Amino acid sequence: MGTQDVTRQSSAPARDRTKGPVGRPKVLGLGEKRREEIVTAALQVFSAHGFHRTSMSDIARQAGVGQGTLYRYFANKRDLLDHVFDHAVSQIAMALDLSDEAGPFDSPDEALGLIEIIGTRLFALTDNDSALLRFLTVECGAIDEELRHRVAGLASSVDVLLTQLFERLAGEDTETANLPLAGRLVIGVAGPALVMSLRGNRDAAQRSAFLATATAIVDHGLLASAEEPVP
Amino acid sequence: MGTQDVTRQSSAPARDRTKGPVGRPKVLGLGEKRREEIVTAALQVFSAHGFHRTSMSDIARQAGVGQGTLYRYFANKRDLLDHVFDHAVSQIAMALDLSDEAGPFDSPDEALGLIEIIGTRLFALTDNDSALLRFLTVECGAIDEELRHRVAGLASSVDVLLTQLFERLAGEDTETANLPLAGRLVIGVAGPALVMSLRGNRDAAQRSAFLATATAIVDHGLLASAEEPVP
Amino acid sequence: MGTQDVTRQSSAPARDRTKGPVGRPKVLGLGEKRREEIVTAALQVFSAHGFHRTSMSDIARQAGVGQGTLYRYFANKRDLLDHVFDHAVSQIAMALDLSDEAGPFDSPDEALGLIEIIGTRLFALTDNDSALLRFLTVECGAIDEELRHRVAGLASSVDVLLTQLFERLAGEDTETANLPLAGRLVIGVAGPALVMSLRGNRDAAQRSAFLATATAIVDHGLLASAEEPVP
Amino acid sequence: MGTQDVTRQSSAPARDRTKGPVGRPKVLGLGEKRREEIVTAALQVFSAHGFHRTSMSDIARQAGVGQGTLYRYFANKRDLLDHVFDHAVSQIAMALDLSDEAGPFDSPDEALGLIEIIGTRLFALTDNDSALLRFLTVECGAIDEELRHRVAGLASSVDVLLTQLFERLAGEDTETANLPLAGRLVIGVAGPALVMSLRGNRDAAQRSAFLATATAIVDHGLLASAEEPVP
DNA sequence: CATGAATGAGAATTCATTCAT
DNA sequence: TATGAATGAATTCTCATTCAT
Numbered sequence: 001m002g003t004q005d006v007t008r009q010s011s012a013p014a015r016d017r018t019k020g021p022v023g024r025p026k027v028l029g030l031g032e033k034r035r036e037e038i039v040t041a042a043l044q045v046f047s048a049h050g051f052h053r054t055s056m057s058d059i060a061r062q063a064g065v066g067q068g069t070l071y072r073y074f075a076n077k078r079d080l081l082d083h084v085f086d087h088a089v090s091q092i093a094m095a096l097d098l099s100d101e102a103g104p105f106d107s108p109d110e111a112l113g114l115i116e117i118i119g120t121r122l123f124a125l126t127d128n129d130s131a132l133l134r135f136l137t138v139e140c141g142a143i144d145e146e147l148r149h150r151v152a153g154l155a156s157s158v159d160v161l162l163t164q165l166f167e168r169l170a171g172e173d174t175e176t177a178n179l180p181l182a183g184r185l186v187i188g189v190a191g192p193a194l195v196m197s198l199r200g201n202r203d204a205a206q207r208s209a210f211l212a213t214a215t216a217i218v219d220h221g222l223l224a225s226a227e228e229p230v231p
Numbered sequence: 232m233g234t235q236d237v238t239r240q241s242s243a244p245a246r247d248r249t250k251g252p253v254g255r256p257k258v259l260g261l262g263e264k265r266r267e268e269i270v271t272a273a274l275q276v277f278s279a280h281g282f283h284r285t286s287m288s289d290i291a292r293q294a295g296v297g298q299g300t301l302y303r304y305f306a307n308k309r310d311l312l313d314h315v316f317d318h319a320v321s322q323i324a325m326a327l328d329l330s331d332e333a334g335p336f337d338s339p340d341e342a343l344g345l346i347e348i349i350g351t352r353l354f355a356l357t358d359n360d361s362a363l364l365r366f367l368t369v370e371c372g373a374i375d376e377e378l379r380h381r382v383a384g385l386a387s388s389v390d391v392l393l394t395q396l397f398e399r400l401a402g403e404d405t406e407t408a409n410l411p412l413a414g415r416l417v418i419g420v421a422g423p424a425l426v427m428s429l430r431g432n433r434d435a436a437q438r439s440a441f442l443a444t445a446t447a448i449v450d451h452g453l454l455a456s457a458e459e460p461v462p
Numbered sequence: 463m464g465t466q467d468v469t470r471q472s473s474a475p476a477r478d479r480t481k482g483p484v485g486r487p488k489v490l491g492l493g494e495k496r497r498e499e500i501v502t503a504a505l506q507v508f509s510a511h512g513f514h515r516t517s518m519s520d521i522a523r524q525a526g527v528g529q530g531t532l533y534r535y536f537a538n539k540r541d542l543l544d545h546v547f548d549h550a551v552s553q554i555a556m557a558l559d560l561s562d563e564a565g566p567f568d569s570p571d572e573a574l575g576l577i578e579i580i581g582t583r584l585f586a587l588t589d590n591d592s593a594l595l596r597f598l599t600v601e602c603g604a605i606d607e608e609l610r611h612r613v614a615g616l617a618s619s620v621d622v623l624l625t626q627l628f629e630r631l632a633g634e635d636t637e638t639a640n641l642p643l644a645g646r647l648v649i650g651v652a653g654p655a656l657v658m659s660l661r662g663n664r665d666a667a668q669r670s671a672f673l674a675t676a677t678a679i680v681d682h683g684l685l686a687s688a689e690e691p692v693p
Numbered sequence: 694m695g696t697q698d699v700t701r702q703s704s705a706p707a708r709d710r711t712k713g714p715v716g717r718p719k720v721l722g723l724g725e726k727r728r729e730e731i732v733t734a735a736l737q738v739f740s741a742h743g744f745h746r747t748s749m750s751d752i753a754r755q756a757g758v759g760q761g762t763l764y765r766y767f768a769n770k771r772d773l774l775d776h777v778f779d780h781a782v783s784q785i786a787m788a789l790d791l792s793d794e795a796g797p798f799d800s801p802d803e804a805l806g807l808i809e810i811i812g813t814r815l816f817a818l819t820d821n822d823s824a825l826l827r828f829l830t831v832e833c834g835a836i837d838e839e840l841r842h843r844v845a846g847l848a849s850s851v852d853v854l855l856t857q858l859f860e861r862l863a864g865e866d867t868e869t870a871n872l873p874l875a876g877r878l879v880i881g882v883a884g885p886a887l888v889m890s891l892r893g894n895r896d897a898a899q900r901s902a903f904l905a906t907a908t909a910i911v912d913h914g915l916l917a918s919a920e921e922p923v924p
Numbered sequence: 925c926a927t928g929a930a931t932g933a934g935a936a937t938t939c940a941t942t943c944a945t
Numbered sequence: 946t947a948t949g950a951a952t953g954a955a956t957t958c959t960c961a962t963t964c965a966t
Contacts, residue, residue, distance in 0.1 A: 050373055052283035055939060066948040068942085077940065142281050142373035152430065188422040199383070262929085286956060297931040302958065493925095512835055514745035517960060528927040530963085539961065604743050604835035614892065653884055661845070724950090748935060759952040761938080770936065 035073045038063045039087045042080055047131035051081060051143045085147065088136050089154060095125045112215055114165065119193060119211045126197040134198050190214075266304045269294045270318045273311055278362035282312060282374045316378065319367050320385060326356045343446055345396065350424060350442045357428040365429050389418060421445075497535045500525045501549045504542055509593035513543060513605045547609065550598050551616060557587045574677055576627065581655060581673045588659040596660055652676075728766045731756045732780045735773055740824035744774060744836045778840065781829050782847060788818045805908055807858065812886060812904045819890040827891050830884075883907075 041063035045054045056077060060067040074080040096118060126133050140151050193210055272294035276285045287308060291298040305311040327349060357364050371382050424441055503525035507516045518539060522529040536542040558580060588595055602613050655672055734756035738747045749770055753760040767773040789811065819826050833844050886903055 050283075050375070052281075053375070056941080057939080060949095067940090068948050068950095069946085071941070072946075138372045138379075141369045144281065144284065148369070152426075155426070188418075191422055192418060195386070265929090287958080288956085298957090299931050299933095299959080300929080303929070308957070512745075512837070514743075515837070518962080519960080522928095529961090530927050530929095531925085533962070534925070600834045600841075603831045606743065606746065610831070614888075617888070657848075727950090749937080750935085760936090761952050761954095762950080764937065765950070 031073070034065075034069075035083075036087075038065065038070060038073055038080070039083050042084045043088060043135055044131050046081070046084060046139060047135040050139055081143065081147070084135070085140065085150065088132050091129075091132055092125070092136065095121050112219055115215045116211050119190070119207075119214065122190065122194065123197055123207055126194065127202065130198055130200075133194055137194060137198075262304070265296075265300075266314075267318075269296070269301060269304055269311070270314050273315050274319060274366055275362050277312070277315060277370060278366040281370055312374065312378075315366070316371065316381065319363050322360070322363055323356065323367065326352055343450055346446045347442050350421070350438075350445065353421065353425065354428055354438055357425065358433065361429055361431075364425055368425060368429075386418065393418065493535070496527075497545075498549075500527065500532060500535055500542070501545050504546045505550060505597055506593050508543070508546060508601060509597040512601055543605065543609070546597070547602065547612065550594050553591075553594055554587070554598065557583055574681055577677045578673050581652070581669075581676065584652065584656065585659055585669055588656065589664065592660055592662075595656055599656060599660075724766070727758075727762075728776075729780075731758070731763060731766055731773070732776050735777050736781060736828055737824050739774070739777060739832060740828040743832055774836065774840075777828070778833065778843065781825050784822070784825055785818065785829065788814055805912055808908045809904050812883070812900075812907065815883065815887065816890055816900055819887065820895065823891055823893075826887055830887060830891075 038059070042054075042059045045058050045062050049058070056067050056070055059080070060070055063070075070080065074083065098114065098117070122133075136151070136154075140147050193207075193214070196206070196210070269290070273285075273290045276289050276293050280289070287298050287301055290311070291301055294301075301311065305314065329345065329348070353364075367382070367385075371378050424438075424445070427437070427441070500521070504516075504521045507520050507524050511520070518529050518532055521542070522532055525532075532542065536545065584595075598613070598616075602609050655669075655676070658668070658672070731752070735747075735752045738751050738755050742751070749760050749763055752773070753763055756763075763773065767776065815826075829844065829847075833840050835841075886900075886907070889899070889903070
């Protein structure tokens with residue numbers, strides 16, 4: 001009578017993307033423009049109502065096209081979702097792209113400033129298009145197994161990036177053993193800021209207090225602790 | 232011979248016959264047991280496949296009962312979900328209950344130990360029943376508006392608890408202005424640990440390193456930073 | 463493209479009464495008493511909500527017994543319905559039984575008085591137990607094919623009775639050709655009275671006006687017209 | 694790039710693209726035709742098996758469309774029923790429309806002829822489409838409370854029409870007190886004719902005998918009795 | 925005998941997807 | 946190419962009926 005096996009008959013939904021051109025073509029044709037309009041519209045409604053509660057009709061209405069048209073650009077709802085995911089990720093990557101800023105730092109303090117820069121950008125991102133982050137952080141993980149993995153992969157990427165950042169901040173004279181952990185912690189530290197922001201809180205004072213605290217944490221807590229051997 | 236009451240909603244079973252023998256006796260507590268079995272089964276499948284991808288048939292199969300039986304115990308799928316949510320929350324509350332441990336501390340260091348205690352319990356919780364936390368953290372927020380609010384409320388509660396904890400840790404000589412933020416930060420800090428654990432990582436070394444780092448963060452970063460005025 | 467055949471796959475519900483003792487046994491055992499309680503309860507709820515919208519639970523609740531008990535007395539819902547129908551018919555037959563009154567009449571006027579007698583009894587019937595007539599007249603015809611036939615048969619019986627009555631009223635010197643039609647017409651004439659009464663109208667003045675008009679119709683219209691050859 | 698309107702209930706299709714070619718043009722009137730086909734099919738099966746015993750699948754099969762299609766035209770089963778009701782009422786109203794015939798009458802006898810006209814039309818109606826009247830008279834009253842009220846309202850309308858007719862027939866020198874009752878009586882008188890007809894009886898002789906008798910009833914019984922004061 | 929817990933067949937309804945135009 | 950009408954598989958929920966106690 002105990003709970004039985006949880007596995008399902010129809011286990012794997014079998015990732016089905018039509019292997020059409022998915023990347024970012026240099027020249028946006030008319031069709032490509034339409035694709036992006038649809039993806040953007042889908043992102044809005046997915047974020048507002050959730051993937052499962054959003055019908056293809058909803059997406060078509062939001063995009064201002066017929067439902068049938070969606071199937072000219074995407075093989076099925078799942079395929080469209082994949083593209084929305086990719087779109088969201090690339091938008092965030094662009095927003096967080098530090099290649100301009102992250103030149104070699106003259107001092108650790110300068111480097112620490114990156115935290116504020118990143119934070120400020122994230123706040124701007126949520127103000128502009130809260131759908132983007134809400135989709136990635138709240139909805140995506142709950143859609144299905146595969147997307148959960150991709151979200152996890154995404155998190156890992158940020159992990160790596162942050163670790164590299166901390167390595168540069170810490171300099172070569174530091175024990176790097178727990179820097180990966182530090183990276184994850186900082187992701188966690190960022191979380192509440194996003195939640196705050198996603199809930200519509202735009203209080204500038206709170207935000208700057210938050211960023212200051214986060215910076216202090218990294219400065220004193222992370223980097224200092226990194227110098228102490230883990231017991 | 233007059234017409235009796237015909238109203239339907241009067242749920243009173245009118246068991247008023249003068250007869251003694253009442254057929255199958257209602258075994259008290261048995262119904263409650265069955266309810267819990269169903270809730271547990273539902274938690275498993277909701278956590279494994281998500282609320283929307285889980286059909287009532289799935290739940291019934293997992294619980295080892297007929298579909299119709301579910302409706303003897305819960306008004307509808309949503310009602311069942313609510314009970315699953317409550318169940319999950321109370322399980323976690325029990326797991327995190329610190330009333331034994333949180334006696335008055337002789338020293339701040341002793342109090343800091345709470346972080347490790349909480350962390351250890353969370354790890355144990357996920358090892359035992361990963362469905363529980365995955366359901367609350369990953370699935371719930373994406374189900375619908377109302378549940379999102381309830382999750383948010385839950386997070387706020389933890390906020391408050393942590394803030395109170397920090398206040399005790401920091402003592403009265405500290406600026407308390409950003410302690411609420413600190414609470415949120417620590418929630419964030421806990422996140423990655425859960426993710427790590429939910430993904431099935433049971434590496435003890437990594438875990439203890441993580442807890443040590445987290446403790447250090449709170450010790451050096453949070454509490455220390457709390458002494459610095461926010462600009 | 464045109465509308466297709468209307469016949470159904472599962473055409474006949476196959477009258478299924480368990481051929482247990484159905485008639486009216488002289489001695490009412492305890493079980494028989496219980497049967498009648500259930501039938502009475504079922505009549506109430508069938509009349510109040512309609513057969514299809516009434517569940518066996520509703521009936522059991524109204525009767526103050528468990529659902530399972532219903533199946534100790536009746537094979538299934540349809541069987542119970544049959545008994546309710548029989549019950550209703552016999553109740554009405556009793557209410558309309560004229561064997562006391564319809565002795566040989568000394569004058570046609572005396573005989574005409576029967577119309578008022580019948581009418582008054584019908585009014586009394588609806589006042590006492592409106593469920594009875596409502597069930598027979600409104601609900602029954604719409605339940606299924608078989609019951610429609612039985613209702614029709616019932617109407618025919620009344621037809622015959624009324625025709626016989628009119629024959630006695632008219633005497634032997636009358637063209638009897640359209641007396642059967644006359645019977646049907648009087649059934650129809652009674653209809654509005656029932657409707658009036660079923661809707662709860664108990665206005666005595668209206669009722670007596672109605673009966674007077676009906677009597678006049680039969681006196682002048684029916685009997686007089688019966689003397690004229692139909693063209 | 695700003696987020697657009699995400700509200701869902703805004704049914705506006707947002708067909709605003711600047712493009713000209715709009716794909717499959719919406720053929721006006723075709724949808725209306727389909728609606729009527731469905732309503733007609735539903736009337737057939739409702740009449741044959743009753744509302745509650747008719748599934749949406751039955752209707753779809755009868756209409757020769759998929760079940761899903763029904764929901765493109767009607768919100769739900771109840772909505773479809775409402776349209777069937779309206780359809781039936783308007784069909785009957787058309788069949789009974791006396792505006793051509795009911796010119797000013799030179800003599801009461803001429804006016805009396807209306808009864809035969811109405812009767813003949815009703816017979817024709819049932820011969821053509823017995824479902825129509827059976828649905829209204831037998832099924833509708835038993836479906837639910839609301840429809841019962843609508844049927845009652847319908848009957849009242851006929852009441853009024855008939856009363857007005859009788860008033861013209863009787864002339865101004867008559868006591869009008871019981872003319873409303875007379876109207877109801879005539880409705881009742883029509884009932885048996887319908888029943889006869891609905892049962893498939895097409896015997897012309899019986900029909901004309903019936904109409905003659907009914908005319909005689911109104912002539913001698915109703916109108917004559919109208920001249921006598923009600924006690 | 926009486927009961928009510930358990931059940932699964934069946935009904936209404938939704939929606940991703942197809943395809944004629 | 947774009948469209949939206951059509952569709953049926955899948956889902957939630959109801960309820961007549963069975964049967965262990």
